[in-house]
Amino acid sequence: MVKGYKNPVDTSTKKIVAQNKQTFDLEDLGVFASNDFDGGRLNGFVKYNDSTAILIVNPENTPINNSAYYAFETWSNTSKPFYFTFQYPKGYKHRYVPKLKINGTWSLIDSTDIFKKDSIVTIKLNLGKSRITVAGQEIQSSNDVKNWYTRLVKGKEGSVRLKSIGESKMGRDLPVLDLYRGDAKNKEIIVLLTRQHPPEVTGYYAFQSFLSTLLSNSNMSKRFLDKYHILAFPIVNPDGVDMGHWRHNGGGVDTNRDWSIYRQPEIKQIVKYIGKTLKKNNSKIVLGLDFHSTYHDVFYTNNIREGTTLPNFIEQWFSALEQNIPNYKVNEAAANSTKPVSKGWFLYGHQAVGITYEIGDKTPKTNIDLFGEVSANEMMKILLDK
Numbered sequence: 001m002v003k004g005y006k007n008p009v010d011t012s013t014k015k016i017v018a019q020n021k022q023t024f025d026l027e028d029l030g031v032f033a034s035n036d037f038d039g040g041r042l043n044g045f046v047k048y049n050d051s052t053a054i055l056i057v058n059p060e061n062t063p064i065n066n067s068a069y070y071a072f073e074t075w076s077n078t079s080k081p082f083y084f085t086f087q088y089p090k091g092y093k094h095r096y097v098p099k100l101k102i103n104g105t106w107s108l109i110d111s112t113d114i115f116k117k118d119s120i121v122t123i124k125l126n127l128g129k130s131r132i133t134v135a136g137q138e139i140q141s142s143n144d145v146k147n148w149y150t151r152l153v154k155g156k157e158g159s160v161r162l163k164s165i166g167e168s169k170m171g172r173d174l175p176v177l178d179l180y181r182g183d184a185k186n187k188e189i190i191v192l193l194t195r196q197h198p199p200e201v202t203g204y205y206a207f208q209s210f211l212s213t214l215l216s217n218s219n220m221s222k223r224f225l226d227k228y229h230i231l232a233f234p235i236v237n238p239d240g241v242d243m244g245h246w247r248h249n250g251g252g253v254d255t256n257r258d259w260s261i262y263r264q265p266e267i268k269q270i271v272k273y274i275g276k277t278l279k280k281n282n283s284k285i286v287l288g289l290d291f292h293s294t295y296h297d298v299f300y301t302n303n304i305r306e307g308t309t310l311p312n313f314i315e316q317w318f319s320a321l322e323q324n325i326p327n328y329k330v331n332e333a334a335a336n337s338t339k340p341v342s343k344g345w346f347l348y349g350h351q352a353v354g355i356t357y358e359i360g361d362k363t364p365k366t367n368i369d370l371f372g373e374v375s376a377n378e379m380m381k382i383l384l385d386k
C-alpha cells in the first residue's frame with residue numbers, strides 16, 4: 001500500500017451495465033448499425049424520421065468522466081445519405097469528433113458533415129452496402145495491441161522479453177515487455193504504462209512510438225538497454241478497451257485511482273510484478289511515464305523534485321523537447337497528486353519521477369509519432385549522461 005494521498009478514492013468493484021452486442025435494424029429504412037466487435041459501444045439505435053436515427057450511447061456505469069466514447073458499424077440496403085444524432089445520458093456531452101473507417105482506412109469526418117444544435121450533435125454519412133465504422137477514437141482493441149507488440153519484439157529477443165503477468169477482471173491477458181540487454185541485475189528501472197483509460201488511443205500511439213524508439217537498435221538504444229531496464233505495460237485495462245468503456249475497467253472502476261490499495265486485479269498484478277522485479281535485481285525505479293489522452297497535449301508532473309531519484313530530469317527533458325521539435329512549446333501542469341494516480345505512486349512509493357504524458361484527442365498521428373520518438377531519444381540521452 002502507498003499512502004500520502006490527501007483524497008483517497010474507494011476503488012472497490014462496482015456494478016457495470018452490460019452492453020448487448022447486436023445488430024440494430026431499422027427495417028423499413030433498410031439501415032443497420034452494429035456494436036458487435038471489440039471496442040464497440042452503441043446502446044440503442046432508433047428511427048427519428050425517414051432520414052435520421054438516434055444513436056443511444058451510455059457509459060458502463062456512473063459517475064464517470066465526460067469521455068463519451070462510441071463506436072459502431074453502419075450500412076444500408078441502398079446507397080443514400082443518412083443522418084445520425086448522438087444521445088447521451090443527462091449530464092454528459094459529445095466529446096470526440098467522429099473518426100470513420102472506410103475500406104480499412106481511418107480518417108476524420110469532414111467538418112461539413114457535422115451539425116451542432118445547442119450541444120446536440122448530428123452527423124451525415126453516405127451509406128451503402130459496405131460497412132463504415134464510426135468511432136470516437138480509432139479502434140485499437142486488445143487484439144490489435146497484441147498484433148503490434150508481437151511484431152515489434154520479433155527478432156529482438158536479446159533486448160526484450162514478452163511475458164504475461166496475469167489476467168484482467170474478465171480474464172483477458174495482461175502483458176508486459178521487459179527490456180534490457182545482458183544482465184538485469186542492479187539496472188535502474190523505468191516503467192511505462194498506457195490504456196488505463198480505454199478511449200485514450202492518441203496516448204497509446206505516443207507509447208508505441210516511444211517504445212519502438214527504445215527498441216530501434218540504434219547505437220544509443222543499445223547503450224541505453226545495456227545500462228537501464230524498462231518495464232512496459234502496453235494495455236493496462238484490456239477489458240475496458242474491448243468492452244468499449246468510456247473510462248473504467250471490468251470492475252467498473254477508474255484504474256488510475258487505484259494506485260494506493262490495489263483493489264483491482266490489473267493494478268494489483270502490475271504492482272506485484274514491479275515489486276518482484278525490483279527485489280530480484282536489487283534495483284530501484286527512477287522514472288515512470290503513464291501515457292494518456294486529453295483535450296490537448298500536456299505533461300502532468302509532481303511539484304516535488306528534490307529528493308527524487310532524478311531531481312533535474314523534468315527540466316532537462318522538457319528543454320530538450322523544445323530544442324528538438326520544430327515550433328513546439330511544452331505544456332506542463334505541475335501539482336502534487338492528491339488522488340491515487342500512477343504519477344503519485346511513483347513519487348510517494350518510490351521517490352521516483354512520475355509523469356502523466358497526455359496527448360491531445362485531436363493531435364495528428366504524424367505529430368504524435370515525432371513526439372514519441374524525440375521524447376524517447378532525449379530521455380535516453382539525459383539518462384546516459386547522468
Ligand SMILES: [Zn+2]
Nearest residue numbers: 197200292293
Ligand atoms: Zn487518462
